[in-house]
Amino acid sequence: MASETAVPTRVKICGLSTEATLTAALEAGADWIGLVHFARSPRHVTLAQAAALSVLARGRAERVLLLVDPDDALVASAVAAADPDLIQLHGRESPERVAAIRAATGRPVMKALGIATPADLAALPAYAAVADRILLDAKAPADATLPGGNGRRFDWELLRGTDLPHGTMLSGGLDAANVAEALMRTGLRAVDVSSGVESAPGTKDPSRIAAFVAAARAAR
Numbered sequence: 641m642a643s644e645t646a647v648p649t650r651v652k653i654c655g656l657s658t659e660a661t662l663t664a665a666l667e668a669g670a671d672w673i674g675l676v677h678f679a680r681s682p683r684h685v686t687l688a689q690a691a692a693l694s695v696l697a698r699g700r701a702e703r704v705l706l707l708v709d710p711d712d713a714l715v716a717s718a719v720a721a722a723d724p725d726l727i728q729l730h731g732r733e734s735p736e737r738v739a740a741i742r743a744a745t746g747r748p749v750m751k752a753l754g755i756a757t758p759a760d761l762a763a764l765p766a767y768a769a770v771a772d773r774i775l776l777d778a779k780a781p782a783d784a785t786l787p788g789g790n791g792r793r794f795d796w797e798l799l800r801g802t803d804l805p806h807g808t809m810l811s812g813g814l815d816a817a818n819v820a821e822a823l824m825r826t827g828l829r830a831v832d833v834s835s836g837v838e839s840a841p842g843t844k845d846p847s848r849i850a851a852f853v854a855a856a857r858a859a860r
């Protein structure tokens with residue numbers, strides 16, 4: 641578990657795809673806003689949409705561009721369009737690939753790791769050495785369409801005794817009702833949510849966004 645209890649909780653709202661819901665996240669006080677560019681996702685935004693939403697958020701929250709196993713051409717075009725403050729890699733990118741994308745773009749990179757068993761934490765040091773931030777998510781089932789954004793949580797007790805890098809972000813099945821317990825049980829101080837602030841897959845709900853940010857901030 642981490643021990644960052646003196647650090648204020650920071651919140652990422654991921655999968656924003658409309659101006660109205662982006663505004664809701666900004667007005668709720670989100671620290672990061674996530675734009676998903678992955679065609680299979682119900683939260684997918686085109687690069688033109690990502691560019692427009694990114695301009696709206698600039699200077700108000702850190703803009704996170706989520707990509708899944710992108711090739712060099714996609715990295716270049718997506719970064720040029722979305723101008724992200726942080727690139728979230730949510731596929732099977734190796735540590736070497738994470739380092740290469742970081743070097744090529746000059747942007748900070750957050751690597752998502754899917755967690756289901758203690759063995760899934762074995763890769764943590766190799767990624768921590770090359771990524772600016774680690775994101776822990778529930779491992780997607782083998783038959784899942786998406787590698788994340790499935791509204792599934794993992795057993796937070798798996799983190800007990802693990803030396804997590806400073807700033808590690810927790811995700812996977814979080815919502816306003818469980819985020820305080822998640823923060824308390826893991827000791828982490830950064831959380832990410834997508835499904836838990838939606839009324840249907842891909843449809844963000846402004847009242848759930850506000851409730852999630854308030855619950856995370858109120859947590860001790």
Ligand SMILES: O=C(O)c1ccccc1N[C@@H]1O[C@H](COP(=O)(O)O)[C@@H](O)[C@H]1O
Binds near residue numbers: 681
């Ligand atoms: O949100 C998506 O559609 C998505 C698609 C592909 C990879 C990751 C995706 N989302 C990320 O998944 C986690 C957990 O989301 P949830 O709250 O359990 O729905 C989160 O980090 C999102 O950024």
